[in-house]
Amino acid sequence: MKILCLALNSRYVHSNLALGYLVELGRREGHEVDLKEYTINMNLREILLDSDFESYEVICLSAYIWNGRQLLDLLKDMRKIHPKAIYLLGGPEASSSVHSYLPFCDGVIMGEGETPFKHFLAHPDEPEKWIGISYGKHLAPMHREEVLDFAYPYFQLQGHQIIYYESQRGCPFGCSYCMSGSTGVRYRPMALVKKDLQVFIEQEVPLVKFVDRSFNINLPRALEMISFIKKMDRGKTSFHMELAPHLLPQALLDAFRDAREGLFQVEVGIQNIENEVNYLSNRNIFYPKYKDRLKEFIDLFPGHVHLDLICGLPGSTFDNIRSSYEELASLEPDFIQLGFLKLMPGTLLYQQKESFGILASSEAPYEVLATNDLSFSAVKLLKSIERMMDLYPEEDIPMTLDYLTRKRGVFDVYWWMAEHFPKDKLFERHSLENRLLILGEFSDQVVKETLELDYRRKRRNRRHLFFRGRMDKETNQLMSYYDGEGLVEDPVYYQIDYDKQLVYREEKA
Numbered sequence: 001m002k003i004l005c006l007a008l009n010s011r012y013v014h015s016n017l018a019l020g021y022l023v024e025l026g027r028r029e030g031h032e033v034d035l036k037e038y039t040i041n042m043n044l045r046e047i048l049l050d051s052d053f054e055s056y057e058v059i060c061l062s063a064y065i066w067n068g069r070q071l072l073d074l075l076k077d078m079r080k081i082h083p084k085a086i087y088l089l090g091g092p093e094a095s096s097s098v099h100s101y102l103p104f105c106d107g108v109i110m111g112e113g114e115t116p117f118k119h120f121l122a123h124p125d126e127p128e129k130w131i132g133i134s135y136g137k138h139l140a141p142m143h144r145e146e147v148l149d150f151a152y153p154y155f156q157l158q159g160h161q162i163i164y165y166e167s168q169r170g171c172p173f174g175c176s177y178c179m180s181g182s183t184g185v186r187y188r189p190m191a192l193v194k195k196d197l198q199v200f201i202e203q204e205v206p207l208v209k210f211v212d213r214s215f216n217i218n219l220p221r222a223l224e225m226i227s228f229i230k231k232m233d234r235g236k237t238s239f240h241m242e243l244a245p246h247l248l249p250q251a252l253l254d255a256f257r258d259a260r261e262g263l264f265q266v267e268v269g270i271q272n273i274e275n276e277v278n279y280l281s282n283r284n285i286f287y288p289k290y291k292d293r294l295k296e297f298i299d300l301f302p303g304h305v306h307l308d309l310i311c312g313l314p315g316s317t318f319d320n321i322r323s324s325y326e327e328l329a330s331l332e333p334d335f336i337q338l339g340f341l342k343l344m345p346g347t348l349l350y351q352q353k354e355s356f357g358i359l360a361s362s363e364a365p366y367e368v369l370a371t372n373d374l375s376f377s378a379v380k381l382l383k384s385i386e387r388m389m390d391l392y393p394e395e396d397i398p399m400t401l402d403y404l405t406r407k408r409g410v411f412d413v414y415w416w417m418a419e420h421f422p423k424d425k426l427f428e429r430h431s432l433e434n435r436l437l438i439l440g441e442f443s444d445q446v447v448k449e450t451l452e453l454d455y456r457r458k459r460r461n462r463r464h465l466f467f468r469g470r471m472d473k474e475t476n477q478l479m480s481y482y483d484g485e486g487l488v489e490d491p492v493y494y495q496i497d498y499d500k501q502l503v504y505r506e507e508k509a
Helices: 017-028 044-051 068-081 092-096 098-104 114-122 190-202 219-232 250-257 275-280 287-300 318-330 376-391 398-404 410-420 432-441 445-458
Strands: 002-009 032-039 058-062 086-090 107-109 162-165 207-210 238-243 264-271 305-311 335-340 368-370 477-482 487-497 502-506
Touching (some): 002 017, 002 044, 002 068, 017 032, 017 058, 017 162, 044 068, 058 068, 068 086, 068 098, 086 092, 092 098, 092 107, 098 107, 162 190, 190 219, 219 250, 250 287, 305 318, 318 335, 335 376, 368 376, 376 410, 398 410, 398 445, 432 445, 445 487, 445 502
Parallel strands (some): 058 086, 162 207, 207 238, 238 264, 264 305
Antiparallel strands (some): 477 487, 487 502
């Protein structure tokens, strides 16, 4: 058969690992299988014209919360033009909302798709022989794979800055808001893992993101992979992994500590610092028990550390979210993500939504609108604060944030920004220059001085934000009336290292 796997990714640099697996499986079964990847930002008509879908017998699509609606619209148009094809859908959005998709396709793969896809290939015209695939009025049970030994789609290494990899699948924890809760952990054979990792390093893939829910859930395996990556490292590839915060023993810290700077980057899901909030979500991972170890880990880890919080969990109030953010900021990670609960159909929390008063969007991504503990106005404010964090990350305004956070916490600084930022410009696209100009419009003279310094270190051009004629073209020194503490009467001079994007104070020669 001639089969098309079509992906709608969230960004151009991303790849669809699930469809990549199916391509490899189909090819090994002797079929002609192609993968064509697009993004959700593309016009659907352009995808129709470009994909040549009408020349295929089978068309497979993968639905997620970020692409479900667009994919459904695309599918409807495809069926109008090419009704004789067999259309298969998979992915968490399709299997959790199967009745929304079944009227427009021939089958929905329920859960994990490798074995169901093999059965489909063996009996494409006999649905009654399919396993793990819903069709017509037949609703199949959710399927999970027990052995993860299928071939990695190496062809996806070409043209992608970020590739995804799973050394394990599933999760042992039972968080009520998660689709992967209590699905059990299954592992890819270590020999295959090492073979794959070696290929990524030799091909100098810029970034490999492990999709493992908790990379460190099995410590001996985690240590073996870390050791192998360090041994094979060529200085070109970075590896990103998610860590469970309560499983950071000394052996893991020691394994990371002597790695090349930037070889590893980690994301740690904290979600909330209050025990009661975590308990209400069946997340029995309590911050006070691991706080000290997490702080030590952050201090010694030789790379980027990203911490996650979730707004809208049962029992979580605005004040609780604020205190959680400020507490995590005191640990000095590289980044704190202020995320929002997505009430996913099929999860335990979805069944409990009425008891917690959770209101969420009716359409994907099903993001929280309000709860018994968090009003809609509070959600709106938190979304504005989150937007400020996106527009003004520390890497863009380090001197400005250093000054602003001397008298108030970093969350409160972003809160202040959210209250003053023009509402009609909140969700527009902004250049660095425009972002800093807007911040300067509702800030005092000191902030304008720090913003000028932050801007100049990022831009080699002679443009200015607020103060003309401050740059000495001969010495490449920038004059300012900010001395690192506040405004001064006599000018201070700074030298800019554009390569490192740093500003050094020095005296005028």
